[in-house]
Amino acid sequence: AEYDLVIRNTTIATASDVVKGDIGIAGGRVVALGERLDKGHREVDGTGRIAVPGGIDAHVHFDQDTADGSVFCDDFESGSRAAAAGGTTTIIPFAYQNKDQPLRDAVNKYHARAEGKSLIDYAFHVILSDASEKIMGQDFTALVADGYTSFKVYMTYDDVKLTDREMLDALAAARREQAMLMIHAENSDCITWLTERLELKGMTAAKFHATSRPFVVEREATHRAISLAELLDVPMLLVHVSAKEAMHEIQRAQARGLRVYGETCPQYLFLSEEDFEKPGDEGAKCVCSPPPRGTDNQEHIWTGLSANTFQVLSSDHAAFRFDDVRGKKLPGARESFRKIPNGVPGVETRLPLLFSEGVNKGRISLQQFVALSSTNAAKIYGLHPRKGTIAVGSDADIVLWDPERKVSLTNSILHHNCDYTPYEGRELTGYPVMTLSRGEVVMDEGRMSGSAGRGQFQKCDRPEAARPRGRPLIDPSIFN
Ligand code: URP
Ligand code: ZN
Ligand code: ZN
Ligand code: ZN
Numbered sequence: 301a302e303y304d305l306v307i308r309n310t311t312i313a314t315a316s317d318v319v320k321g322d323i324g325i326a327g328g329r330v331v332a333l334g335e336r337l338d339k340g341h342r343e344v345d346g347t348g349r350i351a352v353p354g355g356i357d358a359h360v361h362f363d364q365d366t367a368d369g370s371v372f373c374d375d376f377e378s379g380s381r382a383a384a385a386g387g388t389t390t391i392i393p394f395a396y397q398n399k400d401q402p403l404r405d406a407v408n409k410y411h412a413r414a415e416g417k418s419l420i421d422y423a424f425h426v427i428l429s430d431a432s433e434k435i436m437g438q439d440f441t442a443l444v445a446d447g448y449t450s451f452k453v454y455m456t457y458d459d460v461k462l463t464d465r466e467m468l469d470a471l472a473a474a475r476r477e478q479a480m481l482m483i484h485a486e487n488s489d490c491i492t493w494l495t496e497r498l499e500l501k502g503m504t505a506a507k508f509h510a511t512s513r514p515f516v517v518e519r520e521a522t523h524r525a526i527s528l529a530e531l532l533d534v535p536m537l538l539v540h541v542s543a544k545e546a547m548h549e550i551q552r553a554q555a556r557g558l559r560v561y562g563e564t565c566p567q568y569l570f571l572s573e574e575d576f577e578k579p580g581d582e583g584a585k586c587v588c589s590p591p592p593r594g595t596d597n598q599e600h601i602w603t604g605l606s607a608n609t610f611q612v613l614s615s616d617h618a619a620f621r622f623d624d625v626r627g628k629k630l631p632g633a634r635e636s637f638r639k640i641p642n643g644v645p646g647v648e649t650r651l652p653l654l655f656s657e658g659v660n661k662g663r664i665s666l667q668q669f670v671a672l673s674s675t676n677a678a679k680i681y682g683l684h685p686r687k688g689t690i691a692v693g694s695d696a697d698i699v700l701w702d703p704e705r706k707v708s709l710t711n712s713i714l715h716h717n718c719d720y721t722p723y724e725g726r727e728l729t730g731y732p733v734m735t736l737s738r739g740e741v742v743m744d745e746g747r748m749s750g751s752a753g754r755g756q757f758q759k760c761d762r763p764e765a766a767r768p769r770g771r772p773l774i775d776p777s778i779f780n
Pocket of ligand 2: 302
């Protein structure tokens with residue numbers, strides 16, 4: 301046999317197994333798994349390392365348009381580099397559709413932004429801000445056929461939110477095409493009403509961001525989204541679930557046999573309301589939606605991960621610089637939390653945090669780590685088995701972890717373009733030490749290599765996970 305690279309004598313972890321052996325790589329793919337494989341042109345000693353399928357970060361915002369003058373500080377170059385440094389080999393950012401914009405135009409615009417920049421492979425989700433027949437009819441079917449098979453819809457934020465009626469349009473279209481819908485579930489009117497009251501009372505500090513979007517607001521919208529999906533018999537995934545109450549809605553839906561999936565994020569495991577109390581303007585660093593909850597909530601979310609209520613742990617990397625008038629200090633942000641750009645950085649810290657506090661502390665198994673960080677996203681978004689596993693024939697997107705490496709997280713060791721990390725000062729055990737993207741080393745002991753733009757666009761298949769159960773409450777011929 302003829303290998304470009306052999307990773308020798310390592311622990312190979314997938315979502316189902318942990319075995320010892322060698323990995324033979326040729327032409328950017330895994331071509332052999334076994335013992336005592338022939339010599340490769342390059343040999344990597346995997347002793348004491350764990351080889352996992354490269355992470356898939358299925359929720360990141362890079363170089364995205366905004367409506368308020370804020371600027372996402374990571375583009376496809378800095379964002380993908382940070383991803384690779386943190387053990388991720390595939391990113392799925394968003395192509396954002398402006399209202400009235402044809403979907404195809406939105407997709408082309410974000411392709412142009414990724415072109416020549418991404419270090420690692422990428423696919424796109426499309427944010428639907430207009431689900432009208434005029435827009436959907438034109439492009440939706442063609443886009444799904446072209447490999448854009450997941451769409452995010454918002455129940456809040458004035459520039460993107462859909463009414464329940466528009467949600468039904470989106471759900472019906474997703475059902476027809478077997479596309480995956482991702483739902484941002486928060487009750488918009490509740491948030492607006494509470495925000496106005498808080499501002500009238502002069503309660504405008506960053507911490508009142510959390511007061512303006514309490515768990516009920518998320519629970520209600522989660523319940524409503526599930527109800528709409530149940531009505532039309534369409535699978536869907538609730539993104540960035542923050543609180544146990546919304547999580548319980550998902551559990552109840554799953555217990556009824558509905559194809560309802562859940563994603564959560566590190567900010568709901570490691571941040572809490574208390575972070576908003578930090579001195580000065582520091583609270584703004586943790587402003588994201590939904591907001592982090594009480595510290596007691598964190599263990600509930602961990603339970604949701606270990607009990608497989610959540611299938612995916614993504615970063616929701618939405619990075620704005622802290623000391624920047626285009627970031628967390630946008631004009632007006634000091635006068636009201638309402639003006640603070642929403643989002644936290646996390647594409648590089650997602651997996652080290654999950655490994656250290658999840659695997660090493662015994663909250664999740666190594667196989668669950670792989671499932672939550674890579675395999676399940678590959679399946680839910682139609683990239684499996686090309687991505688998301690270490691198997692003969694799959695892309696050689698492989699990350700070697702040193703499970704004992706001690707690292708003090710601090711922003712200066714990170715590769716993103718953000719001027720802070722909300723996890724500053726955390727002591728971690730376990731860190732990625734080598735990242736391979738289609739067999740090419742893009743990170744070795746923290747040193748980055750590989751050219752910007754080497755990352756390739758990945759067409760997604762229609763996900764099996766998006767197939768309707770076939771037990772609709774009403775006759776689908778009415779809405780097909
Ligand atoms: O606050 C957040 N999460 N900002 C990013 C956009 C979103 O809703 O995911
Ligand atoms: Zn040769
Ligand atoms: Zn969202
Ligand atoms: Zn997001």
